Amino acid sequence: AQSVTQPDIHITVSEGASLELRCNYSYGATPYLFWYVQSPGQGLQLLLKYFSGDTLVQGIKGFEAEFKRSQSSFNLRKPSVHWSDAAEYFCAVGASGGFKTIFGAGTRLFVKA
Amino acid sequence: DSGVTQTPKHLITATGQRVTLRCSPRSGDLSVYWYQQSLDQGLQFLIQYYNGEERAKGNILERFSAQQFPDLHSELNLSSLELGDSALYFCASSPPSRTSGEQETQYFGPGTRLLVL
Numbered sequence: 736a737q738s739v740t741q742p743d744i745h746i747t748v749s750e751g752a753s754l755e756l757r758c759n760y761s762y763g764a765t766p767y768l769f770w771y772v773q774s775p776g777q778g779l780q781l782l783l784k785y786f787s788g789d790t791l792v793q794g795i796k797g798f799e800a801e802f803k804r805s806q807s808s809f810n811l812r813k814p815s816v817h818w819s820d821a822a823e824y825f826c827a828v829g830a831s832g833g834f835k836t837i838f839g840a841g842t843r844l845f846v847k848a
Numbered sequence: 849d850s851g852v853t854q855t856p857k858h859l860i861t862a863t864g865q866r867v868t869l870r871c872s873p874r875s876g877d878l879s880v881y882w883y884q885q886s887l888d889q890g891l892q893f894l895i896q897y898y899n900g901e902e903r904a905k906g907n908i909l910e911r912f913s914a915q916q917f918p919d920l921h922s923e924l925n926l927s928s929l930e931l932g933d934s935a936l937y938f939c940a941s942s943p944p945s946r947t948s949g950e951q952e953t954q955y956f957g958p959g960t961r962l963l964v965l
Contacts, residue, residue: 767949767952767953769953769954771956776961777958777959778850778852778938778956778957778958778959779891779938779940779956780850780956781850781953781954781955781956784949784953786949787949825891829949829952830952836893836952836954837893838890838891838893840890841890841891
């Protein structure tokens, strides 16, 4: 069965600093991988997705993620964090059919001035 | 704005009552998913419909039911409500694309916040 783990419940970074949010997955084949962001009281917004091909994917809002098959990871990165990036971030792993998409528990990002 | 709409935005009701949450998917999307998000349980998948038919069930209680109508909008019915049903309920939709991965990409609505008193 597939699963996804976000090891960090919350992370605090300074504005302007770089960010890396970790995501590890378990799946027998090449999964479909997603990162979503949820601002307080809002729905989940798709940041980026990986299906195949280039293992470094670019998303919206300056985010990128790298798929590393050997480490079963799909970490989200941003070179310089803005205060508006404070939110909860969810990693998700999916398989064909959509209904097998599993979401991680989320990582809450705090940004300090 | 994802293009997925949900109504109402907020709902306050009492224990034992029944409510209906409504979702309209993005134009052209055939799949609708329902999720429950609470502080202690996180984001839980409830059920998926594809073009009017139930495709998959997750952690959906027997007191809950859903359906997808011919115009593809969906409703989630919650009955015999309990205090623990207070949560955010999200609807998501995905496109029918045959491109690998695209039909697995879910777009979320803004959610309905349910408070059971």
